[in-house]
Amino acid sequence: MTNPRILAHFQESADLKMKAANVLAQPIEQAIELMFTALSNGNKILACGNGGSAADCQHFAAELVGRFERERLPLPAMALTTDTSILTAVGNDYSYQEIFSKQVQAFGQAGDILLAFSTSGNSGNVLAAIEVAHERDMRVIALTGKGGGTIGKTLNDTDVHICVPHDRTARIQEVHLVTLHCICDGIDVALFGDDANE
Numbered sequence: 593m594t595n596p597r598i599l600a601h602f603q604e605s606a607d608l609k610m611k612a613a614n615v616l617a618q619p620i621e622q623a624i625e626l627m628f629t630a631l632s633n634g635n636k637i638l639a640c641g642n643g644g645s646a647a648d649c650q651h652f653a654a655e656l657v658g659r660f661e662r663e664r665l666p667l668p669a670m671a672l673t674t675d676t677s678i679l680t681a682v683g684n685d686y687s688y689q690e691i692f693s694k695q696v697q698a699f700g701q702a703g704d705i706l707l708a709f710s711t712s713g714n715s716g717n718v719l720a721a722i723e724v725a726h727e728r729d730m731r732v733i734a735l736t737g738k739g740g741g742t743i744g745k746t747l748n749d750t751d752v753h754i755c756v757p758h759d760r761t762a763r764i765q766e767v768h769l770v771t772l773h774c775i776c777d778g779i780d781v782a783l784f785g786d787d788a789n790e
């Protein structure tokens with residue numbers, strides 16, 4: 593007899609993914625187009641988020657700088673969640689709220705993209721990073737959930753909002769992850785065409 597709690601996790605995750613596939617296909621396509629255009633113009637992608645989303649930032653950056661499923665040249669993506677000296681110095685000397693926005697200020701250029709993760713849509717340090725990204729004429733792709741929170745009210749009409757239709761952080765993160773792989777695949781299809789991995 594399968595453990596009912598384990599079964600329930602898998603069932604809820606599977607059901608949400610199929611619902612999200614229909615609801616989010618369009619903003620995911622927009623995100624692919626936005627990223628491919630930015631990368632084609634010589635711009636880069638900066639990623640920020642907390643906890644499990646910080647791991648997603650690093651996962652995504654690794655698949656762009658390294659590879660997803662096809663051999664290609666490295667693509668410029670950086671996770672703003674990895675440099676412990678920057679994170680601890682800014683958190684200690686200024687505030688935890690500024691650990692990402694200071695880095696966006698330092699590294700972000702016009703035309704770059706900020707990939708902003710927040711399952712609640714309310715993490716202050718991600719909101720602060722979005723504010724600086726807008727000041728620096730960057731585009732924002734936000735991955736949220738729970739209705740989008742404050743982030744959903746902060747984005748402008750040139751940004752992309754991928755808001756998972758669920759209120760449970762773990763389930764939202766699981767859809768964020770498959771979304772990242774859709775984006776990686778979409779970028780490779782834009783580079784090589786649809787039959788490259790046949």
Ligand SMILES: O=C(CO)[C@@H](O)[C@H](O)[C@H](O)[C@H](O)COP(=O)(O)O
Binds near residue numbers: 765
């Ligand atoms: O991964 C998990 C829960 O599954 C946690 O580590 C989660 O990422 C943390 O609680 C974050 O601080 C949540 O922040 P956010 O997604 O609401 O912006």
Ligand SMILES: [Zn+2]
Binds near residue numbers: 644762765
């Ligand atoms: Zn998690």
